[in-house]
Amino acid sequence: MRYGYFPGCSLTSSAKEYDISLRKVTDKLGITFEEINDWSCCGATSAHVTNHKLSAALAMRNIMLAGQQGLDNIIAPCAACYNRLIISQNEVKNHSGIRKETEDLLSVKFEKDLKIINILELFLKSGLNKITEKRKRELSGVKAACYYGCLLVRPAAITKFDDAEQPESMEKIVEATGAYAVDWNYKTECCGAAHSISRRDIVIDLSKKIIDDAIAHGANVLVVACPMCHTNLDMRQRAMKRKYPEHKNFPVLYLTELIGLSLGMDEKDLGIDLHYSNFKYADTLMNNSAKG
Amino acid sequence: MTSDILKDAKKLQTSFIPSGNFKESFKEKEHDKNISIQIHERSVEDEITERTFQDVSLCYQCGKCSAGCPVRYYMDIAPNKVVRLIQLGYYEEALNSDTPWLCAGCLACSVRCPKEFDLARFMDAVREIALEKGVEIKQVNILKFHNAFLDQIKNHGRSYEAGLVADYKMKTLDLFQDVDSAPGMFLKGKLILLPHNIKNRKEIKRIFKKTSGKN
Amino acid sequence: MDKQNWEPKIVAFVCNWCTYTGADLAGTSRLKYPANCKLIRVMCSGSIDPVFILKAFERGADGVLVSGCHPNDCHYNAGNFHARRRWDFFHKLLDFIGIEKGRLQFSWISASEGKKFADVITKVTEDIKAMGQFTSYKKMNSEFTVDFPADLAELEEPVLQESFDKETVK
Amino acid sequence: MKIGVFVCHCGENISSTVDCLRVADLCKSYSGVEYSVDYKYMCSDPGQKLIKEAIHKYDLDAIVVGSCSPHMHERTFRNAAVSAGINPFMVEIANLREHCSWVHDEIEASTRKAIELMRMAIEKVKRDKPLTKINVPVTKRVLVIGGGIAGIQAALDTANAGYEVVLVEKEPSIGGHMSQLSETFPTLDCSQCILTPRMVEVHQHPRIKLMTYSEVERVEGFIGNFKVTIRKKARHINEENCSGCGLCITKCPIKKKAYNSFEEDLAFRPAVYVPFPQAIPNIPVIDETVCTYYKTGKCGMCLKVCDREAIDFGQKDTIHVADVGAIIVATGYKLYNIEKKSEDSIYKGYGEYGYGKYRDILDGLQFERIASASGPTSGEIKRPSDGRVPKKLAFIQCVGSRDDSKGISYCSKICCMYTAKQAMLYRHKVHDGEAYIFYMDIRAGGKMYEEFVRRAIEEDKVKYIRGRVSRIYEENGKYIVKGEDTIAGMPVEIDADMVVLATAMIPQDDAGSLARKIGIPYDKYGFFNEAHPKLRPVESTTAGIFLAGACQSPKDIPESVSMASAAASKAIILFANDTLEREPVVAKVNEDICAGCFYCMKVCPFGAVEVKDVKDMNGIVYKEVAYINQGVCQGCGTCTATCLSKSIELAGFNNEEIFAEIAAL
């Protein structure tokens, strides 16, 4: 089984740290993958909200390339990419019209059936005990609110890996690192990523509610698995403060970064210093650990 | 207020009474010069069904979609009402609404709909049709953002924030909106200034060209 | 018999509870439809054996109609579903042995649908007329059918034709 | 064989478009036809006389009448034939009126068709065989399965008509769901108060044999002659000795290990218990799964305190057999559970409402218990989590109902009403409380029902909000209910103290397996199917098995009771004769050629096909063949068309007869 890697645009720029930490962590856990050659953008929200054919073609181009490269799986760490790829693939599978159209557009025939997997599936599959075994740092004081966002588990009929309303897979991973996962309400509420730039007002409100609920349920860190979520929840905190003066900065980590920390890696190595909010994550969390 | 109510009453009359057929009555409106959208033989409802593979009449207007929609508070009309307008043939009102543009595509509605109606997909189709019919989009920044984003992909194969933000700001002339993030990103080395061009940009261009044609 | 005067011969297998009664209603309502189709009454459309249809074709029918109760209305609850299922299969078989699908038609007519009965018979008759006489039945592979019991196989071709013709001449 | 042919003019109804004389003449030329005649009114007395005389005079074996539809006068002509000594099934009717003269105008074409129809009938009648009606004896005793209000009513009605009843209830007490209800719409009378007298009446009725804590294991036989096997589960209490003093219950040290299912898990019960104080019979049951004695062999506290020596730890299940002539199924319903039970269940559960993780989100029956004076809170409305009186209550209708994606597509029919009732009860009990009801439509079709709902709104100021709720979650001890008011077009959020879900009424878990055991069909949800949705709503499609109450579809009490009385009267009608006469149109297997594939068994809608052993001369079974129970077979013929080896014939419509009709064309 050869894993393909589709980083997606964000992981090459604004979410570099996600890419960095993912590579570091998987390396340590002995998971290997190959980047898809000459991959292009999945089309993201902008394509499917304005032009469905374009969206299907952009997504399928990458799946096709991976197939040609001899890969069996595609890991898409960005929840939005994951969602676009799996939905487009599903559509092509179920509607011969779209299939034909897209095949014609790309001048190929879709033959290989690649499995698109998200970051949670990757860790669940590769064995949580590996994380537990290789744990170096004590994270028992970490109270994580696992934030799935909207696109990771929906629609469950297509993603087929966790419950759409009360997902638990990220909690399982977080608990494998020795951290504690809190039960909270906004696991799957949308942060409005699609409007991150064009309607910042909306995004700030939505993200604020998410952070507040995490705090209300005793979390001391938000754990995310999507660059868009991270951008909104981390980078927008300054704007949030402007609108809601009582707001206090709150740490937001990528799941891979949390795993990396538990494996004893250095914050800088994991790229955590690239976060917008300047936290000494490891210290803060360790202090909390000390406090219990 | 009063006048609005009267307007609505009038609309009901033209829509319901003369033909008893919503699609027909919409065609009658063709002569109305105030209407900016083109009317095709095929009704908007049929087009949506064709594009989304689902019948609009499935929706029984329970409102569960709107109840759980994260951006509901910012919309001019509730998501379920957009479906209602299409069901009854008020295409103009539906296509002119902000709601489809504000929809963040989060799928909360689709996964909870008791009738298994994929409303997010429906919204995609409404937007597509509105664009194709040349409806004036009120959420202009949202559209401009999408266009800026797609331009990036069209030209480079991937998007990159610096170009995206620059392009978007050119398009919207809103130069100061993101000041609190862009410099920081730049300093942290995350806002890459040069685009990453993929090799096979020709193919991407071709895809864009071929899909840009109206249906 | 010259082609001009050719009238299609159509057999309809109908269930006792719905379609047969629907045909009765067409009668009481004095609706008119062509006289080409003769009904064979069975208790339930579920009991119609594909062999009956092959036999009908073998005996010179140009078309066959099968009609029973609407889904969920079957007097016996599920018979018509069985009929339906058998049909999907049988239609394929017909195709395979070279009988045009339109020669065999299927419909649901309830006891209160006299009008529908008349309409269906009219339509089927027209369809079959348009298809022309069905001559290829002889080619039918006998392995798909069972033999008529001996005395029936030898049953004379309908006497009525000749004698009737004779009488009209007279 | 000598056949007589009779062509009727029906006044001018037939003869105006069919040349009857010519038809009769031509028929004479067909082989086997001994006599052929036309006449103005065959069905009239002189017409029938004509037939009878011809039968005698020409010594006819069979007759064909060309007349109106067999649905009109088949019986008339059969009777005429019988009185002249011919078997009634040696009569065939050619439908010359409804199917010919009335629907065609051309004389030539109609006459031609009439001749063909006659010929088909003549060829068929040649192959007809004399058949005799089937007589089956009737056992005048009825089995009622399920002791809810429907089963109770059915049992009382049949017993009061003078027949014996065996009432089987799987729980330790009869009463069903009605015994759990607080007050009942639309009159708000106390459920227990009206139910208990009936339960007592059942208990004391000399003709009702009550078997609680029992289940039907097997049903064999057919209408009038069922043999049922019943398993009486061990109560571990000797029913004869027990006086119902309840001492064992009060002394049992196990107090909090078992949820009290009568209280919908809102309370606990001891290991030895009666479900509720008014239980009938008032005899406890020991729950082996929690009782200390069964775990450690110790305790035996109940044994010590019972001075009537009624405790019997060694008691075993017993098997009982009863012969009955009719069965009334009244097994009721259960409520949809918002917790996801399993991946492949058709009920997907409501994660967005918290999958039942919040203790103050209740279903309808739980609220009934909380509102009931005999319930865990003695009728005071309190939150299960902290016992506080909720000041804001949200009700959500149609949970699981009308939901293709998570529940079932149908409307549960009663929840609009019980929600209105519950909101009203709440407002009566908590005067400063607010009640909100999220609904999609109000279905209040019934006597005084709409008025009842309006009363909730107008007098009790219950707020109805039209729209389905999308999510419920907890925030600071309140439950945030996110909805949309689709009438106002505005989003709504209610911070409720307690939420009541009007969850769907669905069939009992074992409905499907029970149906298969007793041989009745059920729909895709598990509700038992009626024989005809309008005209035979209380009969199952299996002769002699009747349905009552919510096991057939969601129903309220008035409907369940009317259905029960109707089912009882169907059984009583059956018992009005000592034997049953049935049309002989039934299927029969030719055992010599049956291949034993049992496809017929799979398709028979009535479960009439059984397995029969064929033995050789030494009594050794050498093959299994299909055997059709003539008491059960309804004569649809589905099996005949299914049987690949053509081993089944339907009397009166056998292959030969139909081939003859085809060949005659």
Ligand SMILES: Cc1cc2nc3c(=O)[nH]c(=O)nc-3n(C[C@H](O)[C@H](O)[C@H](O)COP(=O)(O)OP(=O)(O)OC[C@H]3O[C@@H](n4cnc5c(N)ncnc54)[C@H](O)[C@@H]3O)c2cc1C
């Ligand atoms: C919350 C709620 C409130 C309601 N309020 C009202 C109201 O106010 N007014 C009103 O008219 N109606 C009301 N109803 C409806 C009412 O409960 C039903 O109409 C009524 O109980 C149906 O009676 P039943 O006998 O058909 O079924 P049930 O009451 O369900 O009785 C069935 C019986 O059969 C037994 N049984 C099941 N399976 C077997 C088996 N295999 N073998 C032996 N026994 C078996 C069960 O143990 C049970 O005792 C309410 C329902 C609910 C859920």
Ligand SMILES: Cc1cc2nc3c(=O)[nH]c(=O)nc-3n(C[C@H](O)[C@H](O)[C@H](O)COP(=O)(O)OP(=O)(O)OC[C@H]3O[C@@H](n4cnc5c(N)ncnc54)[C@H](O)[C@@H]3O)c2cc1C
């Ligand atoms: C428009 C419409 C459509 C409907 N469609 C459906 C449907 O699709 N499905 C369905 O299930 N139901 C339908 N119904 C309901 C259905 O008509 C009734 O449920 C049913 O007819 C009731 O039957 P009944 O015998 O109680 O009353 P009725 O049909 O009213 O019969 C009462 C009889 O009593 C006679 N009578 C009255 N007073 C006296 C007297 N003093 N002495 C002697 N005789 C008397 C009357 O002449 C009449 O013949 C429909 C009703 C309406 C109005």
Ligand code: SF4
């Ligand atoms: S949830 Fe579904 S059925 Fe309900 S209003 Fe929305 S789209 Fe329509």
Ligand code: SF4
């Ligand atoms: S997909 Fe759009 S309409 Fe649906 S809930 Fe999300 S934002 Fe609202």
Ligand code: SF4
């Ligand atoms: S078992 Fe004994 S103690 Fe218990 S109720 Fe019966 S008589 Fe009383």
Ligand code: SF4
């Ligand atoms: S033996 Fe069992 S039932 Fe009896 S008192 Fe002890 S625990 Fe209770």
Ligand code: SF4
């Ligand atoms: S009765 Fe009312 S609450 Fe119940 S399913 Fe029907 S409409 Fe919904």
Ligand code: SF4
């Ligand atoms: S009165 Fe008739 S139409 Fe109106 S709600 Fe009741 S049943 Fe429906």
Ligand code: SF4
């Ligand atoms: S289908 Fe025919 S061969 Fe098979 S078991 Fe039934 S009767 Fe026998």
Ligand code: SF4
């Ligand atoms: S005729 Fe119908 S009811 Fe009788 S055994 Fe055959 S399938 Fe069953």
